[in-house]
Amino acid sequence: MPSSDTSAVAVSIIVPVRNEAENVKPLIAEIAAALDGRWNYEIIYVDDGSTDATAERLATEMERCANLRQIRHAASAGQSAAVRSGVRAARGAITATLDGDGQNDPAFLPHLIAALENGGERVGLAAGQRVGRRDTGFKRIQSRIANGVRKSILRDGTRDTGCGLKAFRREVFLMMPYFDGLHRFLPALVRREGYEIAYVEVVDRPRRSGMSNYGFFDRLWIGIMDIAGVWWLIRRKKPTPDVTEVTL
Numbered sequence: 001m002p003s004s005d006t007s008a009v010a011v012s013i014i015v016p017v018r019n020e021a022e023n024v025k026p027l028i029a030e031i032a033a034a035l036d037g038r039w040n041y042e043i044i045y046v047d048d049g050s051t052d053a054t055a056e057r058l059a060t061e062m063e064r065c066a067n068l069r070q071i072r073h074a075a076s077a078g079q080s081a082a083v084r085s086g087v088r089a090a091r092g093a094i095t096a097t098l099d100g101d102g103q104n105d106p107a108f109l110p111h112l113i114a115a116l117e118n119g120g121e122r123v124g125l126a127a128g129q130r131v132g133r134r135d136t137g138f139k140r141i142q143s144r145i146a147n148g149v150r151k152s153i154l155r156d157g158t159r160d161t162g163c164g165l166k167a168f169r170r171e172v173f174l175m176m177p178y179f180d181g182l183h184r185f186l187p188a189l190v191r192r193e194g195y196e197i198a199y200v201e202v203v204d205r206p207r208r209s210g211m212s213n214y215g216f217f218d219r220l221w222i223g224i225m226d227i228a229g230v231w232w233l234i235r236r237k238k239p240t241p242d243v244t245e246v247t248l
Contacts, residue, residue: 009067011041011113012090012170016082017100021053028061028068030106031098038110042067045100046086049076080182087173095173097183099164101207104128108202112167115198124172124195127158127187128165128202156188158197165202177233181226192234 013031017024028043035041045058047070058070071085087095096112098104108128115126161184168186176182176189187197 008040009042009091010094011035011039012086012092012095013041013043013109014046014083014086014090014095014097015043015100016046016048016079016086016097017050017054018048018076018082019050019052019054020100021050021057023100023102024054024057025061027100027102027106028065031109032065034106034109039113042069042091044069044071044086044089046082047072048078048082049073078180080178080180080184083183084178087170090170093170094167095170096167097164103205103207104163104165105203105205108165108200109167111200111202112165115200116167116169119196119198122196123198124169124193125186125190126167126198126200127161128163129158129160129199130163130204131201132203156185156191158187158199161185161187163202165200179226179229184226185230188230188234192237 013035015027015031024045031043043065045068047054047058049072055070055072058068062068062070069089071089073082073085083097086097094113094116096109098106098109112126112128116123119126166186168190172190172193172195173186175193176186182189190197
């Protein structure tokens, strides 16, 4: 693991979790294997009201990982809230996310971070695009329908907005309006702020253990309402005026 000098953290890896005790240790090891020697980084686990041994497993890992941090929600507030808590606590200018169930392979984190860095200031988000989906047939159909509806209405140019593997500039994320479900619409909202998006193909994996806690558009009507809300936000966006300070 890298040095515990937090003053020089360049990248913050944010992992939202709820009841993922069995997946904590192996995923932290994979993140370290992917990033050690490349960037000075920290790992922020956001425990979203877990009722299993997730907090205890994280506390054990924190004893040996100087760059591992744990933030806890007293009660589950949802994945978007967990991501937001992690971004607000992050020390790195670049933040990256992945799901805590092991389906997102940390080996792709360097590709996402590099795509963001290489794009310069014009790129605000590097988004993972899953290939070889390992979800159930029903969930794949559900996701395909949701993605199709979203693309036709928001025209965000993104094939797969539900992939947990993303890298973005912390300041860009904090510019966006917060609402429950925000993490599902990052491409559309990043474009709304005038930034471009880089896309990186990533390979999906089966869940290592446990059951899914965060689904993609699990509730159809809430998903439709979210799309309508994001469409409204995009329509209401006005160009930022040029500002000049007048001095005497």
